[in-house]
Amino acid sequence: MKEQKKSWNELPIGGSILEAGNSKNYFTGTWRTFKPVHNAKLCINCYFCWMHCPDDSIVIENGKVTGMDLDHCKGCGVCAEVCPKKAITMEKEEK
């Protein structure tokens, strides 16, 4: 996101941040060298990946894992490591 920097008199005082969870607008997906690839056919929706993901980047829709939030996933690979069905594999990120 292109960040519009505010001037001192436009910011809330004291350095407080009033918009909870707005780091969602900061994309850490660019850090990745490997990206997780989810195979829905193998996935049993145990959600272990969700519990172990440090970046809240497992996308779940209607109770089913549908993939990863690649805007934020840093590619650590813990999801692949913990997956009991090897439904997630780490692949080299293509530039």
Added chain:
Amino acid sequence: MAFLLKDLIKKQAPLASGHRMCAGCPAPVIVKQVLMSTDHPKVCTNATGCLEVATTIFPFTSWKVPWLHIAFENSAAAVSGVEAAYHGLANKGELPEDMKNAKFIAFGGDGGTYDIGIQALSGALERGHNMLYVCYDNEGYMNTGIQRSSATPIGANTTTTPVGSQSYGKREIRKDLLSIVVAHHIPYAATCAPHDWMDGMKKSQKAIETEGPAFLNYFSPCIPGWKIPADAWRKLSELAVKTCFWPLIEVENGKWSLTGESKRIADGKAEKVPAVEFMKNQGRFKHLFTQKKDDVLALIQADIDRSWDFYRKMAGY
């Protein structure tokens, strides 16, 4: 109460993505386990450290609960102040409805807890605030560049205990923080390891619901500090417990017990794995293997055996 992942996924995660913790750092997972263990309104304080800086780089915050950071050594004093404000406002009928029955949770790393923050922690525990203090213990000052803390284990190569011709790394044993905390005779204290999320969440839930001070020491492998791969935390967390390097302990009203895999080991239902299995794939211990420091490895095993014996005895084994 057991936690079901199919229920948890429907709830809002307390920490948004877009934080700048290292890839593969389990600290955000620890926050998730602690904060998702109950539905109370929660207010958090945070000591200066990785978790604090990387989750709140202005103008961005990852926190979806009210959150306060003041400084390094005072997360416990800060949570005391917020809890006092809660009561002070309640005394005057000025507490907003959505904050009734709120819980107060302090986070700090081992540097901010074992070392510079121990005075504030001790004070807050003694005063009996209704709060939970969570130490995420990554065994060193990682945010400032991997210096040793009193939580760093023997033999670890850190930037203030570097390996050299006269040094095999840190020489001193880890401080037994749990025992220090328990000596305050608080109602609840426990150790957790994030791979055993069920154990961690059950303990978090108990700790949060306890009236009075509670304490959790959460094992938190550090990717750059321990020189381990980004996907390694889960396995290392598991090995730390299996080797009894990090026993899972619970102390409720002075009664010690072991939980999870630690209980199985104590009960003779599982093998205690040799410490080298935990250490061999960590860069911070690499010199012990390449330089064949068997005497130091023996020292480390002896220290683990000693502390494991102590905790087992405390738990009535």
Added chain:
Amino acid sequence: MSSGRFIAVDGADTAAFAMKQIDPDVVAAYPITPQTEIVMKFSEYVANGEVKTRYVTVESEHSAMSACVAAAAAGARAMTATAANGLALMWEILYIAASYRLPIIMGVANRALSGPINIHGDHSDAMGARDSGWVQLYSENNQEVYDNYIMALKIAEHKDVMLPVMVNQDGFITSHSVENVEPLTDEQVRDYIGKKPAHFKGLLTYGKPVTIGPLDLQDYYFEHKMQQHTAMQKVLPVIKEVQEDYFKKFNRKYEIIEKYKADDAEMVIVGMNSVMGTVKDLVDELREKGVKIGAIKPRVFRPFPKNEIADILKNFKAVAILDRADSFGSFAPLYAETLAAMYKFEKRPYIRSYIHGLGGRDTTMELLGTVANDLIKMKDSGEGHLSEAYLGVR
């Protein structure tokens, strides 16, 4: 309308009494001489249910200030008190309190900052904290301690300010001396301070999750400092407004800089806190002898009332500045800042620095008499102009 009711109390009990009437949501404090009496007395009010305050008996001043910052950040009125080494231990958190824009009120029973250790009065503690971003009020006597406490809250919580305020009184000389004080009634104080203003919000009262105290790097830190600077710029007009309102409501007149017999004076002695009582006595004595001398007492040191003090001092022939603190290797604080403020004028009075009363050394009429004699010489000859003296040191 004042209450017309007098109580005989020392300065510390006066502070505690004002705190009781304010009835803050949270007090977090740690004992240190000569502040102890404040927290002891306030503890009695808590023990007897005379306040609704949540009182946190912390294990250090560092935690006292930390808990106050947290309480205020949570949306509560928070107060504490300290002195000397206690204030020094708070140092780190003082800056944070100010930069988070938290209207905390803290009493300071000014005491020498070690070492060697000394428990008696001087201003080295507060002067060391002068750049922490706190508003600093100074009190000559117990009545002023009382009124400063009550007004401090209005200043701190003003929407243009939202800064912490330190109410200074001299350790022992004020804190432990019994004087008659005319307090307002509890109702008067309650009505005057009112409820917390709507802009005073915190973790518990925002109505939405807020992050307070994030990491603030090159991109925004400077802007937040600019906000602090701007808030400080607004403090003096707010103090003026508060003092005028206080006068209207309670018939007690205070000014940012008090002038005593200065209108026709040729010479003045400038200083802060209790020494000014003795200076006024000296002025009275010398006036009887026809000496045209007066006294100037800044009641606010932060923000420094630079234009006000310069405009007052510019017409005198000779000025003595009393500092109860040194700034080793430089000019004493009040002297240095006064000199800087006077620079804008082409024609300036002769001026001399006096450091006095360090570690509780008594600044007697006799010693101050030597200052007056110096002024009499200096006003015509300029002798001693811009020199620095240590009053009464052997």
